[in-house]
Amino acid sequence: MATSPADVPATRADFTIDQDWDRYTAGEHGVWRALFHRQAELLKGRSTPEFLAGIEKLNIAADGIPDFRRLNDMLARATGWRIVAVPGLVPDDIFFDHLANRRFPSTCFIRKPEQMDYLQEPDVFHDVFGHVPLLVNPVFADYMQAYGRGGLKALGLGSLHRLARLYWYTVEFGLIRTADGLRIYGAGILSSKGESVYCLDDPQPNRIAFDLLRIMRTKYRIDDFQETYFVIDSFDQLFAATAPDFTPYYEELAATEDLEPGAVLPEDHVIHRGIARA
Numbered sequence: 001m002a003t004s005p006a007d008v009p010a011t012r013a014d015f016t017i018d019q020d021w022d023r024y025t026a027g028e029h030g031v032w033r034a035l036f037h038r039q040a041e042l043l044k045g046r047s048t049p050e051f052l053a054g055i056e057k058l059n060i061a062a063d064g065i066p067d068f069r070r071l072n073d074m075l076a077r078a079t080g081w082r083i084v085a086v087p088g089l090v091p092d093d094i095f096f097d098h099l100a101n102r103r104f105p106s107t108c109f110i111r112k113p114e115q116m117d118y119l120q121e122p123d124v125f126h127d128v129f130g131h132v133p134l135l136v137n138p139v140f141a142d143y144m145q146a147y148g149r150g151g152l153k154a155l156g157l158g159s160l161h162r163l164a165r166l167y168w169y170t171v172e173f174g175l176i177r178t179a180d181g182l183r184i185y186g187a188g189i190l191s192s193k194g195e196s197v198y199c200l201d202d203p204q205p206n207r208i209a210f211d212l213l214r215i216m217r218t219k220y221r222i223d224d225f226q227e228t229y230f231v232i233d234s235f236d237q238l239f240a241a242t243a244p245d246f247t248p249y250y251e252e253l254a255a256t257e258d259l260e261p262g263a264v265l266p267e268d269h270v271i272h273r274g275i276a277r278a
């Protein structure tokens with residue numbers, strides 16, 4: 001085990017540790033292999049093509065938990081991002097500072113075999129399989145860095161809860177509309193067996209066209225599948241919509257009420273499953 005709670009190596013001031021890749025056991029690599037095979041199969045025709053392109057470019061494969069040193073060689077050449085190993089969730093300011101400097105904090109421990117279907121905290125499968133492939137995409141790579149800068153600003157403005165919703169409904173649970181229908185790009189879905197099917201196939205959840213202020217008003221669930229997914233048309237749209245200074249948005253939002261996760265407003269643009277065009 002690289003980082004079981006008992007032997008977490010001392011963290012540095014920026015909370016980074018060493019991945020200690022050589023210490024993974026055959027059993028741990030086996031858990032990765034099983035998760036990888038299962039998601040690769042489930043995500044056929046469900047994940048956005050940019051995700052697959054990233055998986056291929058970085059050679060993320062079934063053989064085992066990737067060595068961050070190897071991934072970083074390729075990632076640095078592609079978009080200047082690199083992965084830094086952390087023991088778990090890190091304080092907000094530390095997290096944003098990493099993103100603002102194109103460093104993606106990734107856990108390195110892997111879930112136990114009995115946690116294959118659900119894990120409450122991020123592990124290396126969620127972080128590396130779910131998040132890292134899109135860092136190869138130049139527009140998404142820029143979005144993540146801009147988010148880090150915006151996070152530092154939101155912290156200072158007391159509006160972090162608003163910005164956190166944007167991360168949740170894009171980076172973690174985002175859907176994207178392609179010519180072939182809806183596809184997944186959110187890491188929380190890509191690394192989840194149940195939700196990668198539910199979010200596209202189940203009639204229950206709302207699928208609503210991306211709307212920045214609407215998202216920043218909407219609470220989210222951390223204990224179950226999402227009640228609402230927000231759908232972007234492209235990473236360019238996401239980047240452009242989030243480029244303006246958010247300070248006036250935060251002021252405006254202070255006068256509005258929060259929305260429940262499952263709320264649908266008359267002005268929402270509800271998107272029907274599998275329909276590619278607006």
Ligand code: PHE
Binds near residue numbers: 143146153245
């Ligand atoms: N433009 C935002 C701001 O001024 C920062 C941001 C960029 C936030 C991209 C999220 C994503 O606060």
Ligand code: FE
Binds near residue numbers: 122126127131172
């Ligand atoms: Fe995540």
